[in-house]
Amino acid sequence: MADTLVIVESPAKAKTIGKYLGSKYIVKASMGHVRDLPKSQTGVDVSNGFEPKYITIRGKGDVLKALKDAAKKVKKVYLAADPDREGEAIAWHLAQYLGLDLTQPLRVVFNEITKDAIKEAFKHPRHINMDLVNAQQARRILDRLVGYNISPILWKKVRKGLSAGRVQSVTVKLIMDREREIQQFIPEEYWTIASKLISNGKEFEAKFYGYGDEKVELQTEADVQEVYKRMADQPYVVQKVTKRERKRNPAPPFITSSLQQEAARKLNFRTAKTMRIAQELYEGIDVGNKEGAVGLITYMRTDSTRISVTAQEEAKEYILEKFGAEYVLAEQRTQAKNENAQDAHEAIRPTAVMRTPDEIKEFLSRDQLRLYRLIWERFLASQMSSAVLDTMSVDIAAGDVTFRATGSKVKFPGFMKVYIEGNDDGTEEESFLPPIEEGQTLEQKEIEPSQHFTQPPPRYSEARLVKTLEERGIGRPSTYAPTLETVQKRGYVALEEKRFIPTELGEIVITLMEEFFPEILDVEFTAHMENGLDSIEEGIANWVEVLDAFYGDFAKRVSFAEEEMKEVELKDEESDETCELCGRVMVYKLGRFGKFLACSGFPDCRNTKPIVKEIGVKCPQCETGEIIERKSKKSRIFYGCNQYPECDFVSWDKPISRPCPKCASMLVEKKRKKQGVSVACTKCDYQEEADS
Structure with a gap:
């Protein structure tokens, strides 16, 4: 009969942990955060010590009821959310809702989801760390105060639906500053x-x-x-x-930011995709009857390159057996520590180096295998002798x-x-x-x-931008992926040829914020605020005092902006096309997936259509249509006939106008990372040398 309830965030994590704990434990998932500030209001009582007003997140009522019912039937409840600020805050909110005794050691943390790590963690439960909770609470309140005070001004003065965030605004400014450098650059x-x-x-x-x-x-x-x-x-x-x-x-083992950068370079993964797949690998994958569900990597939100002695010894044993004594690292290298690093967890590494990518590839999806291989190889190389x-x-x-x-x-x-x-x-x-x-x-x-x-500085790729944010102390590892997603969703920046460029809307918003909220866009100020949050976590600073030091001048800025900021008319760029439904001019709009054409008569006419880019090649299939450039749902460029759906011709490779000199079939451009662009026939073996 089970007498202990364990609460984690996700069902996958619950399944993996439940297998290790046995029948005396019930493991349930909270499905992430359960309480938050309300969306309809600021939810912070500034005059009363920044007291937050937490409410149950919509849709979580049934989950919380089930957890409360389960808690009543057991003698002990353990909270095993992730080992970071957010995880600590989730544990605290659950404890508050379930009425648990905070004087008892009910928090369990582990850096990897393996049998030994789980069993050891449950031998040493601890109290909820209120310094961690307050650091997360201060961040949430700080971001809410910035967003819910500046955003309404932007709605009124520029356009409805806009938002301003403490980290996202600095990110957009970095992208815009780089664009200004490029525009002002004089080649020599x-x-x-x-x-x-x-x-x-x-x-x-x-x-x-x-x-x-x-x-x-x-x-x-x-x-x-x-x-x-x-x-x-x-x-x-x-x-x-x-x-x-x-x-x-060799490079040191991965931390969050370096994993995001290398996955972008080598696997062409977006930052959000990297973190999603890493979460899956951490929470547990079923690798067959021998082991079942097991966490394949250690916790993926970390800024430390530290490696446990156990992992070092395991790597040494594998390297000795696989490569020989000369490849074994004689003495551990000392890695330079980033001054902004918290060093709370180990580096990202495989939970068992003996569990090679080839041995478990049949149990992983293609992308899971590629990311696991990257993490496994990087860790193993970091434990090998120098070249x-x-x-x-x-x-x-x-x-x-x-x-x-x-x-x-x-x-x-x-x-x-x-x-x-x-x-x-x-x-x-x-x-x-x-x-x-x-x-x-x-x-x-x-x-x-x-x-x-001479060439101007390059526009930011995701990898380069993450590296810059980390180096300048802006945000923390867990914030990079959601920040990059947000600035694109808001239409402040666009990703073209895997490089960020600011949109007109982004330039307008940042220009206004430079005038009225310069401290929010100041990189040094933002890094200073991060240090303040770190001080709260370390128990050095009081979270209310940190917020109070910020809010006084900020509130004055908000009042000044409400009075003095002038309304900005954001005109849509007109195209050469007319709406086939009503005859009005079509204008360019920017959506989540890039630019598109919309009728200028909106809302009377809601006609929209994609921007068609012709490449000057006749369709080889129907011989009447034109080949146009399109984008897949995942923003990958492909080429198809403009007579679709009547003609279903498609090609991932770009067709060119001249026929194959050998068989007269269609020639296409083949892009290869190292060799450059070559030309090849789609039917025969004809090929031209790459133009690099």
Whole structure:
């Protein structure tokens, strides 16, 4: 007979934990948060110590009733929500609703959902940590005060439905500031000279360095001609060969932000998708009769790279058996700690390194397997020995003109056997130079000058933006995914070619906030507020005092904005198309999934249609329609006939106008990450080299 009730957030977590605890325990799910501030009002009594007014979340009444009925039938209730501020707050709200005795140790926390971790956690229940609860409560109230005071002003002055948030507004400003940098950027001309040389029958490339030992920048074509003049008819003689051995260390195991960044680079996952799949892996996946449901990774909301001794030893055993003693890490590396890190939990790692991706792939979906493999490989590589590279630098003189060639090759792969971290610009391949000796005269194959122009800073990708938010102390790991989703849903930014750009609406809102609420957009101020919340969690600061220090000046700003902010007329951009229903001009609108066309006669006429982008290619199937660019429900671009549904031609690859010279069928562009864009036939084996 069960005499203990355990409450977790989700049914998947309940199923996994229930298997480990046995028949004396009933495990039920609260389905996330159960109480929150009301949506219809601010719900915070500012004059009474910022006292919050909590109500039951709509739809949770039956869940709470079932939990209360279950609690009456048992002797003990344990609250096992996630081990973070939100989890602590959920536990506290449940305790309040169920009337549990807060003087009793009824909180159970664990960093991984495995048999040993669960059983150990239930041996050491603790009291609800009110510092954690108050830190979460202060964040919720702070965000509510900002949102529910500024948003109504934006509704009145700009457009209904707008919102302002403490973290989301700073995020939009970062994107807008980057766009301003790009628009104001003035490109500068520069040149490079590459000389292809031959040593011992093997070709390599050396680049112009300068004159003698002095490095020289080539800014104009005249500078290039001066180089040619000074090296005319001079032989290429090797002046200096420098060889070194260099060690390369692996990236540390994942924290939340680095997981989001790497999943974006390598798996093309959006931030929200990464966190959703990681949650599934953490809560438990049924991996067959041998183990059943088990948590595959440790808790995925963390800012620490710390690894338990048990996990280190398990990794060491696996590496020794799989790769050999030379691949085993002799001594744990010391990782630099981010000054904003809380270090409350371990890094994200597999709960059992012996549970390899290949062994459990039949039990995982494609995306679950890809993310699990990424986490598993990153962790394993972090516990392996360093790679050793042989590097070589060669200075070559043609008269007093110096060219330099560099290269490297892997001498010992170490961790690179398993995993190499990606970067936003693509991973560079290692290259090595042929045998070269000092005093050697080299044969020149060709020399080629190239004109370049400096480039503006790139727009933010999701990975780059998450990295920036983390580095600047804006928000916390759990806030990144919902923040990026919100700023897109509100229409403040759009994602084009996987890069964020501010919309006209976003620019208007941020410009107004820069004038009336500058502290909300101040990165340093936002980071300072995060530190204040951290101080509450650590028991150093009082949550009411932190809120009070913020609210005084903020309330004055709100009153000033209500009086002085002028109304902004946001005009829709007109298109060249007319509405086929009423004849009015169609205008561009921005929705959740990007731009679309809508009738300017709204609400009298509600006609809308997608923006059609023709690519100048006739449909090869019906031969009368035009191929247009479309977007799938997941925003993936594909190509189809504009006569759909009469013609159902579709292609993921972009068709081109000329036919295959071999069989006259349709040619398409094939995009490959490293090789660039190539052209291939859809019917025969004809293919053209990639244009990278």
